[in-house]
Amino acid sequence: MQAIVINQFGAPDVFEVCDMPAPHVTPGHVVIEVAATSVNPVDCKIRQGKLAALAADFPAVLHGDVSGIVRAVGEGVDEFTIGDEVYACAGGVKGSGGALSELMLADAKLVARKPKSLGIQEAAALPLASITAWEALIERANVSKGQKVLIHGATGGVSHIGIQLAKWAGATVYASCSSESKAHIAKQLGADYCIFYKDMEVDDYVSEFTDNRGFDVIFDTVGGDNIAKCFQAAALNGTVVSVSSRSKQDLSPMHAKGLTLHVVFMLIPLLHNIGRERHGIILRQVADLVDESKLSPLIDEHRFAVSEVSSAHKYVESGAAIGKVIVTT
Amino acid sequence: MQAIVINQFGAPDVFEVCDMPAPHVTPGHVVIEVAATSVNPVDCKIRQGKLAALAADFPAVLHGDVSGIVRAVGEGVDEFTIGDEVYACAGGVKGSGGALSELMLADAKLVARKPKSLGIQEAAALPLASITAWEALIERANVSKGQKVLIHGATGGVSHIGIQLAKWAGATVYASCSSESKAHIAKQLGADYCIFYKDMEVDDYVSEFTDNRGFDVIFDTVGGDNIAKCFQAAALNGTVVSVSSRSKQDLSPMHAKGLTLHVVFMLIPLLHNIGRERHGIILRQVADLVDESKLSPLIDEHRFAVSEVSSAHKYVESGAAIGKVIVTT
Numbered sequence: 001m002q003a004i005v006i007n008q009f010g011a012p013d014v015f016e017v018c019d020m021p022a023p024h025v026t027p028g029h030v031v032i033e034v035a036a037t038s039v040n041p042v043d044c045k046i047r048q049g050k051l052a053a054l055a056a057d058f059p060a061v062l063h064g065d066v067s068g069i070v071r072a073v074g075e076g077v078d079e080f081t082i083g084d085e086v087y088a089c090a091g092g093v094k095g096s097g098g099a100l101s102e103l104m105l106a107d108a109k110l111v112a113r114k115p116k117s118l119g120i121q122e123a124a125a126l127p128l129a130s131i132t133a134w135e136a137l138i139e140r141a142n143v144s145k146g147q148k149v150l151i152h153g154a155t156g157g158v159s160h161i162g163i164q165l166a167k168w169a170g171a172t173v174y175a176s177c178s179s180e181s182k183a184h185i186a187k188q189l190g191a192d193y194c195i196f197y198k199d200m201e202v203d204d205y206v207s208e209f210t211d212n213r214g215f216d217v218i219f220d221t222v223g224g225d226n227i228a229k230c231f232q233a234a235a236l237n238g239t240v241v242s243v244s245s246r247s248k249q250d251l252s253p254m255h256a257k258g259l260t261l262h263v264v265f266m267l268i269p270l271l272h273n274i275g276r277e278r279h280g281i282i283l284r285q286v287a288d289l290v291d292e293s294k295l296s297p298l299i300d301e302h303r304f305a306v307s308e309v310s311s312a313h314k315y316v317e318s319g320a321a322i323g324k325v326i327v328t329t
Numbered sequence: 330m331q332a333i334v335i336n337q338f339g340a341p342d343v344f345e346v347c348d349m350p351a352p353h354v355t356p357g358h359v360v361i362e363v364a365a366t367s368v369n370p371v372d373c374k375i376r377q378g379k380l381a382a383l384a385a386d387f388p389a390v391l392h393g394d395v396s397g398i399v400r401a402v403g404e405g406v407d408e409f410t411i412g413d414e415v416y417a418c419a420g421g422v423k424g425s426g427g428a429l430s431e432l433m434l435a436d437a438k439l440v441a442r443k444p445k446s447l448g449i450q451e452a453a454a455l456p457l458a459s460i461t462a463w464e465a466l467i468e469r470a471n472v473s474k475g476q477k478v479l480i481h482g483a484t485g486g487v488s489h490i491g492i493q494l495a496k497w498a499g500a501t502v503y504a505s506c507s508s509e510s511k512a513h514i515a516k517q518l519g520a521d522y523c524i525f526y527k528d529m530e531v532d533d534y535v536s537e538f539t540d541n542r543g544f545d546v547i548f549d550t551v552g553g554d555n556i557a558k559c560f561q562a563a564a565l566n567g568t569v570v571s572v573s574s575r576s577k578q579d580l581s582p583m584h585a586k587g588l589t590l591h592v593v594f595m596l597i598p599l600l601h602n603i604g605r606e607r608h609g610i611i612l613r614q615v616a617d618l619v620d621e622s623k624l625s626p627l628i629d630e631h632r633f634a635v636s637e638v639s640s641a642h643k644y645v646e647s648g649a650a651i652g653k654v655i656v657t658t
Contacts, residue, residue, distance in 0.1 A: 140589065227580070236597055237604075245584045251556070251574040251592070258594040260469065263580070265587040268565055275566075 003101030005059035009049025012313035023105035025072035036124035037099035061098030089127035112283035115290035125297035125324035145170030154186035298323025332430030334388035338378025352434035354401035365453035366428035390427030418456035441612035444619035454626035454653035474499030483515035627652025
């Protein structure tokens with residue numbers, strides 16, 4: 001079968017077409033004929049070599065997000081049959097296949113039927129982003145009715161799902177936006193208020209939107225020094241959830257306010273083979289929410305064929321994408 | 330009435346005897362005739378001026394922990410009557426009185442009847458330490474049956490309560506100890522295993538006691554760079570709870586393991602007048618546990634009269650104390 005691989009880390013043009021043996025199904029697994037994948041920031045970082053420890057051996061097939069059709073079902077898998085339309089974040093890292101190929105072997109525990117109301121290509125936008133947002137806001141921060149939840153990076157791949165999940169959980173949702181057009185999208189996704197963070201100091205929006213009390217939950221999808229701003233904007237005994245926490249930070253504000261910091265790294269089940277069944281369960285719940293019109297992926301208007309994956313990575317790295325960028329096979 | 334005050338920040342000998350007007354009871358409050366108080370590290374730091382922002386105006390009456398007898402009951406307080414033997418952490422900071430005086434005005438929401446099975450002086454050892462450990466392990470970390478819980482600083486004021494609460498919650502408890510004699514005490518308190526942290530690297534005890542899996546919950550009562558060791562010893566998706574988190578730390582290990590860091594600052598209800606009723610509720614639960622022989626304070630053999638409070642602070646600052654140091658009036 002044909003796959004797109006990297007044989008070294010590097011710029012977006014490092015991808016190469018490669019003939020690889022088709023995967024044989026193994027116990028507990030399914031083979032998915034890939035309909036689409038989507039680009040996540042972690043895919044770019046792996047390609048760049050910034051997360052070399054996570055990368056599969058060369059030639060490495062990247063991309064975890066996959067949607068497609070089950071073509072083979074391994075021993076012990078009762079939930080799926082050949083022909084099922086499924087989605088998952090099932091690879092792209094050490095120890096598993098990747099979605100930039102015609103066929104992908106996937107641990108059935110990570111897989112769920114795609115939302116019925118969503119096209120098979122569009123379903124590829126959801127897995128990594130929705131599992132991350134679900135783990136962050138529903139499982140870890142336990143967002144509940146009446147809480148004030150600030151979501152940083154409103155139209156990002158993870159944050160646009162975060163807005164919808166926090167709203168579904170009953171919170172009042174504040175989305176930080178860099179432009180009027182993004183604020184418009186954030187409102188359509190369910191944000192109650194938009195904060196133009198480039199024009200406001202943290203103390204100013206804490207004053208204006210929370211009467212100086214601070215936000216109950218803050219979702220940081222930006223990372224780096226944004227965590228310090230999250231600490232600053234949090235309420236007493238508040239919660240910050242970050243999906244990108246690799247920096248050095250002064251923890252004093254956490255002490256003064258008695259804060260909680262959750263760091264979510266959704267690839268742990270994939271990398272360490274623990275708790276994978278939770279990902280399948282989350283994706284089933286996400287599919288239900290999509291079919292109930294409570295959640296929908298924000299998909300960038302630019303789509304790419306798998307042969308254009310270099311362009312897709314370039315586009316994502318330019319920062320111009322709105323929501324998720326889909327790559328179809 | 331007589332009180333011990335500070336008129337400036339400084340060394341332990343900065344305390345002075347002072348005549349002050351007796352407090353009048355106010356709505357929602359009780360006046361407690363102080364039987365005893367105990368020394369907490371925060372009292373020393375306030376005295377030193379390291380936490381000047383928390384200090385009451387001079388002349389400042391320090392110490393939050395109090396046990397004693399209710400001598401006046403304010404309007405709206407139904408739970409207490411004159412003569413009740415009570416305990417609380419009810420002051421010693423800005424906006425409230427302190428326990429280094431004959432009488433202390435206390436918000437009734439912070440107060441509970443002392444454990445019946447414990448002497449009135451001994452009860453003063455518990456409030457700040459037990460509320461802190463309860464908030465950390467029961468409320469925030471939600472310690473549960475079968476978890477591996479590592480408690481740093483086994484015979485410290487907070488950690489010796491932590492061992493007992495984690496054991497009561499059903500965890501397997503690992504206590505880090507600096508000596509055989511402290512390990513002996515930790516075992517008596519309920520620790521299943523003692524880790525001689527001066528003789529072992531973190532990776533070594535993670536290997537020996539968790540088969541390299543890491544601890545589910547780690548309770549840091551030490552602070553500073555010990556947090557980095559906690560991150561190192563935590564399991565995937567594990568939880569670190571710290572009661573002292575004022576340093577700058579690399580958060581990368583939190584990312585790789587998907588950790589949660591809770592920082593507990595038990596003075597928040599006292600300083601900000603929010604959620605005070607929770608402290609009264611915790612102290613009622615603690616009293617029940619003491620009376621059921623599931624929890625007991627570890628009290629240093631050296632006790633001090635209130636006139637010797639300077640010596641009590643010196644002793645605590647020397648690091649020689651085992652458990653809590655009581656100061657009686």
